[in-house]
Amino acid sequence: MGKTYRPWNPNQQYLLPPSVQDWLPESDLVYFILDTVKTLDVQAIMDKYEQEPRGFPPYHPVMMVALLLYSYCRGVFSSRKIMQACQERISFKVIVGDDIPDFRTISDFRKLHLTELKGLFVQVLRLCQEAGLVKLGHIALDGTKIKANASRHKAMSYGRMLKEEQRLTEEITELLEKAEAIDRQEDAEYGKDRRGDELPEELARRQSRLQRIQEAKKALEAKAKAAAQEVQQQREQENAGNDEKSMRGRKTQGRFRDSCRQ
Numbered sequence: 356m357g358k359t360y361r362p363w364n365p366n367q368q369y370l371l372p373p374s375v376q377d378w379l380p381e382s383d384l385v386y387f388i389l390d391t392v393k394t395l396d397v398q399a400i401m402d403k404y405e406q407e408p409r410g411f412p413p414y415h416p417v418m419m420v421a422l423l424l425y426s427y428c429r430g431v432f433s434s435r436k437i438m439q440a441c442q443e444r445i446s447f448k449v450i451v452g453d454d455i456p457d458f459r460t461i462s463d464f465r466k467l468h469l470t471e472l473k474g475l476f477v478q479v480l481r482l483c484q485e486a487g488l489v490k491l492g493h494i495a496l497d498g499t500k501i502k503a504n505a506s507r508h509k510a511m512s513y514g515r516m517l518k519e520e521q522r523l524t525e526e527i528t529e530l531l532e533k534a535e536a537i538d539r540q541e542d543a544e545y546g547k548d549r550r551g552d553e554l555p556e557e558l559a560r561r562q563s564r565l566q567r568i569q570e571a572k573k574a575l576e577a578k579a580k581a582a583a584q585e586v587q588q589q590r591e592q593e594n595a596g597n598d599e600k601s602m603r604g605r606k607t608q609g610r611f612r613d614s615c616r617q
Contacts, residue, residue: 375448384492385446386426392421399471403538414456419464420475422450423534428492432534434462435541435550462538469531475528477520484519494526510551 366379379385400416425447426437441445465472484496546550557563
């Protein structure tokens, strides 16, 4: 009797549209960042868009701020990788839903609002500190290494508070500079309008992709058959050579025996 496997259907259709929140535990960091960013004042960013009412509606600044901050907390700095994560990773989909920004949009948003982002990110880190967090993903919040339950109740002097804010500002600046450097490098490597991992046109469409896969499979089978025939021919040649050597050896032995009789 054959092994029984779990049912698998990658084309499974849902009777009701799924909610990505159902696929991610409430304790995930993304919810904390979303709830924190929603408390921020992003009017300075919105004012820039109000000055230019024409064109397509921009992505909501709160969404973009949350997306960038969450990405950097998770160690994802490339705008191309952020876009890819929005397509593939549930936690990123919790932020953007089905309206995924292009990597160029992500990069341009960071560049356009760099000053505002620095201030907003520092506000988030200060709020996280006050809430008792020691780390926010990959970002260290407590420079003094005090445990969360102790630092939450410890009074912080004004001088210490300014020093800590300066440290957080420097850390945020470093993160944003790293993101800019990676985007610049990838722009030079792939081109400004390419992600770098695009499939060739004939592989991007399903019908032509299936045809190309079948063609590639037949080509590999033909190469394997040709290789097997080549190996067989080499063996036959080696065997023929061995037979010839064996025959010459027998002839030599025969002549030697004849000379001994004489």
